[in-house]
Amino acid sequence: MIKTVNLTKIFRTDEVETTALNKVQMEISNGEFVAIMGPSGCGKSTLLNLLGLLDNPTDGELYFDDVEVSKFSERNRTNLRKGNMGFVFQSFNLIDELTVFENVELPLLYMKVSSSERKKKVEAVLEKMKISHRKKHFPQQLSGGQQQRVAISRAVVANPKLILADEPTGNLDSANGEEVMNLLTDLNKEGTTIVMVTHSPSDAEYAHRIIQLFDGHIVTENIKHTL
Numbered sequence: 001m002i003k004t005v006n007l008t009k010i011f012r013t014d015e016v017e018t019t020a021l022n023k024v025q026m027e028i029s030n031g032e033f034v035a036i037m038g039p040s041g042c043g044k045s046t047l048l049n050l051l052g053l054l055d056n057p058t059d060g061e062l063y064f065d066d067v068e069v070s071k072f073s074e075r076n077r078t079n080l081r082k083g084n085m086g087f088v089f090q091s092f093n094l095i096d097e098l099t100v101f102e103n104v105e106l107p108l109l110y111m112k113v114s115s116s117e118r119k120k121k122v123e124a125v126l127e128k129m130k131i132s133h134r135k136k137h138f139p140q141q142l143s144g145g146q147q148q149r150v151a152i153s154r155a156v157v158a159n160p161k162l163i164l165a166d167e168p169t170g171n172l173d174s175a176n177g178e179e180v181m182n183l184l185t186d187l188n189k190e191g192t193t194i195v196m197v198t199h200s201p202s203d204a205e206y207a208h209r210i211i212q213l214f215d216g217h218i219v220t221e222n223i224k225h226t227l
Helices: 044-051 074-081 100-110 115-128 144-156 174-189
Strands: 002-012 017-028 033-037 059-064 085-089 162-166 193-197 209-214 217-223
Touching (some): 017 217, 033 174, 044 193, 174 193
Antiparallel strands (some): 002 059
């Protein structure tokens, strides 16, 4: 599904040049669950942003489903993300002024899905995530664990091939964190590819493979179990 060739990202200001990623080579297959670990500042979130086409690399190649996408225009990147990728963030990134239902519905609006189909899809995913009883509530009326369940619902409502998760349990207590990891594991078992950035060794244990980054390089890969 994903392949990188010498993927490099350099951030430049007038005085400083920082190499966040340095010639990263990796492949992620359909249906894998991959955890990316490493100390703060090693390039984990930068790599996730590049894989999710939220940013362009400075150099190197990025393939998604055998198509080289690193030079795509913003419009083409947006079109590729729609329906193919879902994002889960540490800070949930829900819109406070929208209800749970409306937050989850957003990706389908962007995809111009009909109203009746949107209603069906949103209600199905809220039921699956055991949050449908809160569909008329606003994010601030929910616990952290409930907000992350809504965020995962929004990420998967369009049935994407790939979920990119950046510290998905970072703002949660251990019980809610475990619940979120079980949800991601269930989605992976149903065929969704998951790439997760995490500081948590216990969260990484849910993955098939753990990639360790250090100073913008992949230093080790630990294959825990195959698909």
